Every structure is written in structure tokens, then in C-alpha cells.
Amino acid sequence: MQLHKVTHRLDVNVKNLCGSHYRNANLSGSHFELMNMCGWSFQDSYISGLKIDDANLSGAQISNANLMGAANSQSRLDGMTIDGVLVTDLLAAYRAQEAKS
Numbered sequence: 001m002q003l004h005k006v007t008h009r010l011d012v013n014v015k016n017l018c019g020s021h022y023r024n025a026n027l028s029g030s031h032f033e034l035m036n037m038c039g040w041s042f043q044d045s046y047i048s049g050l051k052i053d054d055a056n057l058s059g060a061q062i063s064n065a066n067l068m069g070a071a072n073s074q075s076r077l078d079g080m081t082i083d084g085v086l087v088t089d090l091l092a093a094y095r096a097q098e099a100k101s
Contacts, residue, residue: 080087 077087082090
């Protein structure tokens, strides 16, 4: 199916949309629940205000992104790096410094 230059609200339930391609599409206000999004990629996209809860992001790669004001809490960080540095090491160093203060 191809949709070009149309405005529709879709209610998709238990469907297979594997291999779909979205370009220049406005999905603002969309809600995704119980989704298999393995292999998704976003390029040159505006996803400010994105909320991710109870999701498996293992293997995710983020580069050249504006993360200003981004927050992460109650997440498993084993193996996560920022510019090649383990986040768990960064947090341990920060906590050690805080304990000295």
C-alpha cells in the first residue's frame, strides 16, 4: 500500500508492517505499545519529547544527536558507553568524587 500526500489517522492492531519506509511523515502524538521495532533507524528526524519506558534498547546506537535535557533513570547501563567510555565507570568515578566532598 502506498499513501502519498494524504492525512489519515491509522489505528493499527496486530499487523505486520515489516520493511515499511516512512519519509517526510508526521507521526507526532503517535503511541506505540507492545511493538517489535528491532532494526528501526531514524535519520535526520525530529523526535524531541520522545518518551521510552520499559523498552529493550540493547545494541542501540546514537550518534550526532542533540541530547540536551535528555534524562535516563532506573535503566540497566551495563556495557553502555559515551564516546567510548563506560557509563558505569563514569558514574562510579562521579560517586567516588561525591563521597570525598
